[in-house]
Amino acid sequence: MAENEIKFFVKRIFTKDLSLESPETPQIFDNIKATPKIAFNLDTSIATLDDITYDITLNINVKAETDDKTIYLVEVKQSGLFVIEGADDELKDGFLNIRCPEVLFPYARETISSLIQKAGFPPIFIAPIDFNALYQQELSKKSKQ
Numbered sequence: 001m002a003e004n005e006i007k008f009f010v011k012r013i014f015t016k017d018l019s020l021e022s023p024e025t026p027q028i029f030d031n032i033k034a035t036p037k038i039a040f041n042l043d044t045s046i047a048t049l050d051d052i053t054y055d056i057t058l059n060i061n062v063k064a065e066t067d068d069k070t071i072y073l074v075e076v077k078q079s080g081l082f083v084i085e086g087a088d089d090e091l092k093d094g095f096l097n098i099r100c101p102e103v104l105f106p107y108a109r110e111t112i113s114s115l116i117q118k119a120g121f122p123p124i125f126i127a128p129i130d131f132n133a134l135y136q137q138e139l140s141k142k143s144k145q
Contacts, residue, residue, distance in 0.1 A: 007052075007085040008095055013107055016057060016077035020115050024069050029120065036064040036071050040126065046096050052085045056100040058108050062116075062124065074115055078108035097135040105129055 022028070040062050047055040057079040064071040080103060084095050109126045117123050 004086065006087050006091070007083060008087075008099070009083050010103060011053070011081035011083055013078075013080045013104065015107075015111060016079045017075065018077075018111065018115070019075040020072060020119055021070075022072040022119055022121075024071065025120070028069065028071055031069070032066065032071065034066065036066055038124065039063040039065075042129065044097070044101055049081070052083050054082050054084065054096060054100070056080050056082060056096065056104060058101055058104050060108050060112065062112055062126070064121070064124075072116065072119060072121060074112050076108050076111055076115075078104050078111065080104050094135075097138075098131045101129075101131045105131075 024031075041060070043059040045057045045059065047057075049055055057077050060074075060076045060078070062072075062074045064073075080100060082095070082100050082103075084092050087095060105128070112126060113123050
């Protein structure tokens with residue numbers, strides 16, 4: 001490998017876990033009167049497999065509810081195996097916390113939207129996420145502690 005040559009590539013993208021619960025169906029289809037409240041939670045986990053291979057997982061929960069009933073709850077663990085070689089620690093952290101989640105997120109978003117539609121509910125649009133901003137917020141929190 002040449003001096004300062006950095007390699008970054010995706011070995012595989014896969015779904016580790018997928019769940020949809022809709023405890024009130026089919027009655028809920030006729031009982032939704034108002035726009036439901038949507039809650040969205042995202043967490044990222046990073047596992048080191050060897051010196052250059054990393055397993056990155058986006059853990060995403062989407063919950064739709066009315067004032068008193070859960071319409072649906074979707075849980076997705078979207079993962080990818082990534083190879084990062086020749087990067088210093090700071091650059092590697094950027095790949096792991098920003099670039100890898102940016103690659104995975106569109107897959108997770110499509111899986112969630114498709115699953116919700118297959119359950120008989122209107123499609124949901126999940127806005128893009130600025131993983132760089134999230135990472136900078138985390139770094140800022142850690143530096144204040």
